[in-house]
Amino acid sequence: MLRAFRFGLIAIMALAVIWGIATLPGTMRVDAGSYHFAAGVPVAILLLLLLAVVVIVLINGLRALLRAPRHLADRRAAARRDTGEMAAVRALSALASGDTAAARGHAKTAQRHAPDSPISLYVAGEAARQAGDHAAADQHFATLAQHKHAGFLGWRGLVQHHASQNDAGSQSLAQAHVRLAAQAHPGSPWLRETRVRLATTRGDYAEAARLATTKTEIGALAVMASRQASDPTLAIDWAREAIRATPSLSASYLALAAAHQRAGFPRAWHQARARAALRAGWRAAPHPDIAKAFLQDIEAPLERARAAQTLAELNPKHPESEKLLAETARGARLEGEAQRHRAGADQAGTRFVCSQCQAETPEWRHDCPRCGVVGSLVWTGPADVTTPTPPFAPVVGASA
Numbered sequence: 001m002l003r004a005f006r007f008g009l010i011a012i013m014a015l016a017v018i019w020g021i022a023t024l025p026g027t028m029r030v031d032a033g034s035y036h037f038a039a040g041v042p043v044a045i046l047l048l049l050l051l052a053v054v055v056i057v058l059i060n061g062l063r064a065l066l067r068a069p070r071h072l073a074d075r076r077a078a079a080r081r082d083t084g085e086m087a088a089v090r091a092l093s094a095l096a097s098g099d100t101a102a103a104r105g106h107a108k109t110a111q112r113h114a115p116d117s118p119i120s121l122y123v124a125g126e127a128a129r130q131a132g133d134h135a136a137a138d139q140h141f142a143t144l145a146q147h148k149h150a151g152f153l154g155w156r157g158l159v160q161h162h163a164s165q166n167d168a169g170s171q172s173l174a175q176a177h178v179r180l181a182a183q184a185h186p187g188s189p190w191l192r193e194t195r196v197r198l199a200t201t202r203g204d205y206a207e208a209a210r211l212a213t214t215k216t217e218i219g220a221l222a223v224m225a226s227r228q229a230s231d232p233t234l235a236i237d238w239a240r241e242a243i244r245a246t247p248s249l250s251a252s253y254l255a256l257a258a259a260h261q262r263a264g265f266p267r268a269w270h271q272a273r274a275r276a277a278l279r280a281g282w283r284a285a286p287h288p289d290i291a292k293a294f295l296q297d298i299e300a301p302l303e304r305a306r307a308a309q310t311l312a313e314l315n316p317k318h319p320e321s322e323k324l325l326a327e328t329a330r331g332a333r334l335e336g337e338a339q340r341h342r343a344g345a346d347q348a349g350t351r352f353v354c355s356q357c358q359a360e361t362p363e364w365r366h367d368c369p370r371c372g373v374v375g376s377l378v379w380t381g382p383a384d385v386t387t388p389t390p391p392f393a394p395v396v397g398a399s400a
């Protein structure tokens with residue numbers, strides 16, 4: 001209703017203006033040299049309006065003509081970019097399928113059409129890396145690392161590329177790149193994990209333990225750092241760190257006992273601390289190695305059986321305690337005593353089992369011999385067999 005009223009009002013005003021112009025009296029004359037032009041005022045105004053429209057159309061046409069080459073170039077560049085992007089996507093797909101040759105072909109197309117695009121650089125670097133062209137991989141990833149928004153992809157490529165080669169030179173290059181990358185991206189969990197893995201690979205367990213984030217990793221790496229430390233005081237500190245991180249890991253207490261035994265003055269005090277560490281270990285995480293260390297200086301079978309009893313009393317009825325008592329009693333020819341503890345010893349641990357892949361190993365080590373996960377080994381008895389995880393469970397970062 002309001003709209004119809006407004007339209008009517010505008011129409012009336014327009015008609016009034018047109019009628020006003022049409023009824024204007026007089027004549028307009030233009031004299032230019034020998035040319036003369038005369039018309040009534042309404043006709044002259046109409047002609048002037050027409051002239052203005054023609055001038056505006058001409059100016060617009062000229063501008064469009066001037067802009068045409070740039071428009072054409074822009075459209076060509078966009079088409080090139082699209083072709084490059086599509087080739088890069090094809091290269092990514094080929095990389096995922098493991099077809100390195102096809103990936104390199106598509107990556108080259110992507111590079112030709114969109115040489116500065118981060119995705120072109122990434123696929124070119126990754127394809128070169130998978131094909132073993134180290135120089136090309138290095139060059140592409142280094143360029144990508146300088147990219148404002150996609151720099152991390154470049155750093156990740158550089159680190160993975162060098163870390164995957166086993167020679168000392170490549171490993172130290174991976175180390176250098178990971179340090180630079182950490183400066184550029186300090187909060188990256190991937191970088192932290194990679195630094196832990198690199199430090200573990202080169203045997204720098206103290207560095208690895210300092211960078212690790214999970215308790216199980218810290219515990220296992222701290223045990224290794226304690227074993228590795230040349231200074232006994234440092235070895236004691238690392239073993240204590242291991243116990244703090246993983247109180248249920250027998251290797252932590254064994255490391256503390258070993259560190260105290262290595263320490264010199266005052267000898268008696270350190271010996272007492274070593275035995276205290278073994279006793280604490282038996283209470284928290286009994287393992288035959290703790291008993292072995294506890295009884296190592298005792299020769300006489302009867303003495304051994306008696307010492308074993310003091311240890312077993314700290315964790316009574318535990319299968320490991322029962323097994324220890326049965327074994328030492330048998331050694332001392334106390335057959336009745338041995339028989340009494342044999343039944344309870346059935347459930348004692350027999351091997352370390354990886355909590356990730358169920359691989360088994362008789363000796364404790366900081367990483368799983370099969371899947372390489374740090375701190376995953378658990379002392380396990382015959383009844384503790386858990387359901388294995390599917391063999392194809394995705395392990396993030398395992399391929400790096």
Ligand SMILES: [Zn+2]
Pocket residue numbers: 354355356357358359368369370371372373376
């Ligand atoms: Zn494993």
